[in-house]
Amino acid sequence: MSNPLLEVIGTKYPILQGAMGGVAYHQLVAAVSEAGGLGIIASAGMDKETLHEEIRKTRELTDKPFGVNLMLMSPNIADMIEVIAEEKVPVVTTGAGNPKPVIEPLHQAGCKVIPVVATARQAAKMEAAGVDAVVCEGNEAGGHIGTVATMTLTRAVSKAVKIPVVTAGGVADGHGLAAAFALGASGAQLGTVLVASEEAPIADNYKEATVSAQENSTFEMAREIGSPIRLLQTKGSDHLQEIIDNGGGREDFEPVSLELLVKGAKGDTENGTVTIGQIAGVVEEVRPVKEILDSMIEEADQVISSLSIL
Incomplete structure (x- = not known):
């Protein structure tokens, strides 16, 4: 069976890397894309030249698809879209704001647009506005979150829309990915488990x-x-x-x-912040990105094949 998400993002695996501020730079982004997922640059806090540089450094490390995340409340959002168009970035995810004004210019630039949503109603509105897929992020995720738990949200969103749905929040292994599929999602966005990767450029x-x-x-x-x-x-x-x-x-x-x-x-975890999700309780060791993704896909396949409880 074909996976509609893969048709949108053009990757081997139906896995997106979350755009984690302070973490999602070219080293991690390229590693995820090389491993078969969709790496995503977190553009929050960047200026035009910094984003140009991150995109170019990513392309030095991989020729696979990757994306950029836009925080729509950023004052320089127009500059970020200009860079994305110039660099011909294939996928853009959005958060922290209404993506409707940016959908058309991003589509005109050849980008697939995938907003993060917190309710089924938001997802339906985004589908009507013409986005290519949605990420539904549950309350147990790290970083900025909504109010609804991932299990409930994924099912509600997958019933509300026909475009591909990506589950975020609470997925760190093949069991979580299999659960996302069972709830109607076409893939998952990973954050916390990739914080604990060898390639994550953090302390x-x-x-x-x-x-x-x-x-x-x-x-x-x-x-x-x-x-x-x-x-x-x-x-x-x-x-x-x-x-x-x-x-x-x-x-x-x-x-x-x-x-x-x-x-x-950067290492000051006492005076800084550590924005991780509840699924950290399942993450037991630091591993290479390729091992994380390959084992997740293999385990998900085994879980789905072995389900016979009914």
Whole structure:
């Protein structure tokens, strides 16, 4: 049976790499694409030249498809789209804003457009607007999140739309991928498990914090200001909470959040932040990206073939 997601993203495996700020740079992006998935550059906080450079460095390491993520609340979104068009990036994922205004210009540039959604209603609106697929990200994911758990959200979204659905939040192995397929998804987006990859260009102690975490180690904050995020408890997360407690809004929170995320990724996991998902409790070791993806596909196939409980 053909997988409709593969027709959209042009990869060997129906796996996307999440656009994790401070993590999703060319080293990881290229490794994921080389391994058969779709690597995605996190453009948040970049200027035009930095994005150009990341795209070119990625192409030096792989000739496979990859994408760029756009945070739509970014003030330089028009510049980012210009770079994507110039560089002929094949796939764009979007978050943190309404993607409707950017769908047409991205399509005109030859890009497939895949927004991240948090509800089935959002997914249906995006399908009507002409996007090529949707990522439905559940509450257990790391980083910015919605309110609905992945299992419920995946099924609701897959019933609401006919375009390919990608599950995000709570997938770290073949069992999770098989579950996503069973719920109607055509693939999965991975984040936390790729933080714990050899190729992730982050400090070793950030990776160790990920593999040491349990399924109940993370917590959610900042929903009251419209910027919900899941992360580990650190001095960095305490600082973010102080911003909220002092009356700060999303516009105050987000720049500091990105700054602390990068600080954590560079190794200061005490004063920075570690934005990982609940599935960290399943991630037991740091492995090469190719091993992570190959074993996930093999295990998913075995799980699906062996299901005989009914």
